[in-house]
Amino acid sequence: MTPATAIQPTIQLERPPDLQVNGMSKHFGSLVALDTVSLHLKPGTFHALLGENGAGKSTLVKCIMGFYAPTTGDILIDGNPVKIDNPRAAQKFGIGMVYQHFTSVPAMTVAENLVLSRYDNKNLINWKQELEDLRAFMATSPFQVPLDATIAQLAAGQKQKLEILKQLYLHSRILILDEPTSVLTPTEADEVLGLLRQQVTDGKLSVLMISHKFREVMAFTDEITVLRKGKFAGSGLVKDLTVPAMAEMMMGEKKEPTPVNKTAHLNPVPVLDVKDIYANKDNGVEAVSGISFMVNSGEIVGIAGISGNGQRELVEVLAGQREPTTGEVWVNGEHYAATREEMYRHKVFALPEEPLRNACVPHMSVAENMALRTFDRPPQAKGFMLLLNAIRSTAVGLIQQFSVKTPSPETPVGNLSGGNVQRAVLARELSADHIKLLIAANPCFGLDFNAVDFIHTEIVEARNRGVAVLLVSEDLDELLKLSDRIFVISEGKLVYESAIATADFGAIGRSMAGH
Amino acid sequence: MAAEAVQAIGWWGVPLAIIAGTMRGGTPFLFVSLGECLTEKSGKINLGLEGTLLTGAMAAYGTSYLTGSPWLGVLAAGVAGALLGCIHGWLSQQLRVNDVAVGIAMIIFGSGVAFFFGKPFIQPKATQLPTIDLGGWSDTPAIQAALQISPLFLIGLAIAPLMAWFFKSTRWGLFIRAVGDSPEAARAMGVSIFKVRMLSVVAGSFLAGIGGAALSLYYPGLWTERISSGQGLMAVALVIFARWNPIACLWASLLFGGAQAIGPALQSIGIEDGYYLFNAAPYVLTLVIMILTCSPKRTLSGVPGALGTDT
Numbered sequence: 001m002t003p004a005t006a007i008q009p010t011i012q013l014e015r016p017p018d019l020q021v022n023g024m025s026k027h028f029g030s031l032v033a034l035d036t037v038s039l040h041l042k043p044g045t046f047h048a049l050l051g052e053n054g055a056g057k058s059t060l061v062k063c064i065m066g067f068y069a070p071t072t073g074d075i076l077i078d079g080n081p082v083k084i085d086n087p088r089a090a091q092k093f094g095i096g097m098v099y100q101h102f103t104s105v106p107a108m109t110v111a112e113n114l115v116l117s118r119y120d121n122k123n124l125i126n127w128k129q130e131l132e133d134l135r136a137f138m139a140t141s142p143f144q145v146p147l148d149a150t151i152a153q154l155a156a157g158q159k160q161k162l163e164i165l166k167q168l169y170l171h172s173r174i175l176i177l178d179e180p181t182s183v184l185t186p187t188e189a190d191e192v193l194g195l196l197r198q199q200v201t202d203g204k205l206s207v208l209m210i211s212h213k214f215r216e217v218m219a220f221t222d223e224i225t226v227l228r229k230g231k232f233a234g235s236g237l238v239k240d241l242t243v244p245a246m247a248e249m250m251m252g253e254k255k256e257p258t259p260v261n262k263t264a265h266l267n268p269v270p271v272l273d274v275k276d277i278y279a280n281k282d283n284g285v286e287a288v289s290g291i292s293f294m295v296n297s298g299e300i301v302g303i304a305g306i307s308g309n310g311q312r313e314l315v316e317v318l319a320g321q322r323e324p325t326t327g328e329v330w331v332n333g334e335h336y337a338a339t340r341e342e343m344y345r346h347k348v349f350a351l352p353e354e355p356l357r358n359a360c361v362p363h364m365s366v367a368e369n370m371a372l373r374t375f376d377r378p379p380q381a382k383g384f385m386l387l388l389n390a391i392r393s394t395a396v397g398l399i400q401q402f403s404v405k406t407p408s409p410e411t412p413v414g415n416l417s418g419g420n421v422q423r424a425v426l427a428r429e430l431s432a433d434h435i436k437l438l439i440a441a442n443p444c445f446g447l448d449f450n451a452v453d454f455i456h457t458e459i460v461e462a463r464n465r466g467v468a469v470l471l472v473s474e475d476l477d478e479l480l481k482l483s484d485r486i487f488v489i490s491e492g493k494l495v496y497e498s499a500i501a502t503a504d505f506g507a508i509g510r511s512m513a514g515h
Numbered sequence: 516m517a518a519e520a521v522q523a524i525g526w527w528g529v530p531l532a533i534i535a536g537t538m539r540g541g542t543p544f545l546f547v548s549l550g551e552c553l554t555e556k557s558g559k560i561n562l563g564l565e566g567t568l569l570t571g572a573m574a575a576y577g578t579s580y581l582t583g584s585p586w587l588g589v590l591a592a593g594v595a596g597a598l599l600g601c602i603h604g605w606l607s608q609q610l611r612v613n614d615v616a617v618g619i620a621m622i623i624f625g626s627g628v629a630f631f632f633g634k635p636f637i638q639p640k641a642t643q644l645p646t647i648d649l650g651g652w653s654d655t656p657a658i659q660a661a662l663q664i665s666p667l668f669l670i671g672l673a674i675a676p677l678m679a680w681f682f683k684s685t686r687w688g689l690f691i692r693a694v695g696d697s698p699e700a701a702r703a704m705g706v707s708i709f710k711v712r713m714l715s716v717v718a719g720s721f722l723a724g725i726g727g728a729a730l731s732l733y734y735p736g737l738w739t740e741r742i743s744s745g746q747g748l749m750a751v752a753l754v755i756f757a758r759w760n761p762i763a764c765l766w767a768s769l770l771f772g773g774a775q776a777i778g779p780a781l782q783s784i785g786i787e788d789g790y791y792l793f794n795a796a797p798y799v800l801t802l803v804i805m806i807l808t809c810s811p812k813r814t815l816s817g818v819p820g821a822l823g824t825d826t
Binding site for chain 1 (some may be wrong): 683684685686687688689690692693697698699700701703704705819820
């Protein structure tokens with residue numbers, strides 16, 4: 001058996017190397033995803049890579065990491081051209097990437113994941129020695145994550161910290177982060193980025209971060225490179241730039257978020273009445289522990305919280321995807337069990353999270369998916385016959401009205417980009433004449449500026465028409481912008497309630513963290 | 516003969532026969548379920564182990580008959596199983612190919628191979644595996660007969676904890692679990708999903724083939740076309756019951772082996788009523804387990820996250 005101490009990581013650099021990318025292009029068949037883009041990551045800097053969805057940011061970093069073989073272009077490390085064929089080779093040069101999707105194995109413990117991530121050829125694992133080493137590593141690392149917890153038990157913030165820890169554990173000196181804060185609360189994001197910023201300032205790390213959030217770019221980064229439609233669109237030092245200037249580089253034109261125009265709604269009536277709901281997770285552990293609240297017509301009620309605190313299960317109960325263990329849901333003064341007939345009668349609509357999984361049939365066409373609510377009644381059906389022409393023409397109208405980018409109404413909805421799937425679902429859910437209740441969960445997760453702006457505007461317009469809106473989101477900025485009242489959910493209970501005018505940002509953050 | 520001897524010690528024969536049957540009948544279950552456990556940990560389902568079991572039984576019996584060496588037969592069973600595993604491992608990882616469909620095809624193919632090559636071996640008597648007699652201390656032939664333990668059973672007994680240790684404390688074990696639970700994560704670590712799954716399926720099929728050798732060279736110790744009677748499929752249910760834990764696979768195999776022995780044990784003391792009913796005990800047990808473990812409201816704990824998916 002090889003003694004554990006004999007194994008040293010492949011490379012241990014004292015300082016981050018200088019990384020230069022010259023004229024990188026990547027073609028997928030006839031599609032040019034990346035067109036002669038150059039980027040320079042100087043040692044000990046925090047660099048942001050900005051761009052709309054589909055601008056080629058992910059393609060660029062995947063070429064650097066060796067996931068894709070670039071069509072043209074070179075990578076220089078400390079001025080020497082290098083060839084990176086796979087992530088393992090990137091690791092040899094001290095480059096590590098933190099992906100947008102977590103890459104830890106859910107059923108394994110933190111310790112197992114860390115040991116597994118190490119690129120060495122030791123076949124036997126001496127757990128006693130490994131745990132000792134890991135504890136010593138944790139003691140010196142900027143974040144703490146419990147070693148013996150399984151990944152499935154960790155909250156999103158902890159998972160993200162683990163992903164970064166993994167790279168530090170591998171002695172990466174250049175970290176590439178792909179939207180690292182998209183699943184974090186603002187407080188968590190500030191903590192994680194602040195600690196990384198500290199490491200960068202100390203000259204221990206260089207960071208290249210893909211981001212959508214100008215606030216984070218302004219607060220933590222030194223330099224930016226902007227891509228637009230696969231091409232280089234600009235770069236500069238953050239201290240010389242303003243947010244509108246960056247937005248202009250990203251979108252090629254000036255754009256301001258559409259202001260939220262809320263109109264006061266007269267005679268609110270209670271629409272959704274949730275009475276003391278308890279529900280279990282898939283594994284039988286209680287996730288929702290006695291939640292009661294009401295949503296009135298013409299108001300947006302926001303529920304904030306860190307993911308994994310029962311929001312998903314609560315939304316599934318309201319959408320009819322999960323049975324509560326006890327408790328009742330009432331809509332318009334009647335008991336509501338989320339059957340198709342009741343949804344139709346009470347005009348309840350939903351924008352669940354991960355719409356492709358929760359609200360679409362991926363292999364069915366855009367038109368068919370848009371008709372899921374209405375296909376079985378006139379004008380789209382006559383008796384038991386479907387009127388395919390009516391289904392198609394409705395879809396064509398909706399595609400135009402909600403600017404869904406799809407090659408044709410017959411394209412399977414699974415082939416569309418995330419933002420367009422969300423638009424297609426939004427079109428289906430918001431096109432009905434008299435919506436009474438809209439349940440939305442993380443409706444803007446992972447979408448670009450234009451899509452987010454569009455969805456926010458649509459939700460506020462629905463509210464102004466008198467729709468009762470329940471908005472469950474992990475994005476606190478979104479909730480503060482849209483909600484009329486805000487709740488915080490923590491460990492399956494509502495722990496904070498306030499009207500938006502009197503909401504206290506600090507108190508919300510503390511309740512989300514469970515204090 | 517054994518039945519008469521059991522009669523001599525009366526009702527005590529029932530638990531004794533069940534214990535003996537547990538070790539005999541449990542051995543094939545043990546090998547097949549450990550093989551399936553290894554395969555499923557990597558995220559693939561191999562229903563074809565029923566066919567592998569039959570092919571293994573035939574290969575073991577034939578090789579033992581032709582060479583006179585039962586251990587060579589065991590090796591042949593493993594290799595025959597591994598060959599079928601290669602086919603399943605490769606086919607089931609092609610684009611848009613479903614594990615279960617390939618598995619069913621492999622059941623038919625494996626059985627066909629076994630019947631085709633096994634025809635000449637139905638009549639002749641092959642050399643059986645030697646047994647270790649732990650019953651030497653007793654004068655009662657019944658006890659002596661019951662405590663004739665096969666080395667294969669002992670090997671299986673050793674493999675279960677070894678496999679549990681392998682999953683926990685070796686790099687390869689961690690790779691298999693990673694590939695089975697989250698192929699995306701494994702890919703990000705630079706692990707070849709195809710290779711890991713291929714090797715897991717092949718190694719699992721090797722074990723299942725040896726399970727077949729236990730059938731034809733130990734208990735019942737002959738080669739017929741009906742020898743497996745669905746044990747390969749029951750082993751799949753057994754792995755679910757065991758929550759993909761090799762140690763639990765061991766206990767579950769013993770339970771199934773014991774259930775199989777209830778009918779013959781009762782018959783041996785003269786209870787003939789409901790003989791066929793008692794013989795159906797393993798099938799009933801399979802059904803009951805399936806009903807108890809399925810629930811629309813909760814997922815199974817321990818199930819590999821990517822089990823049976825196309826990725």
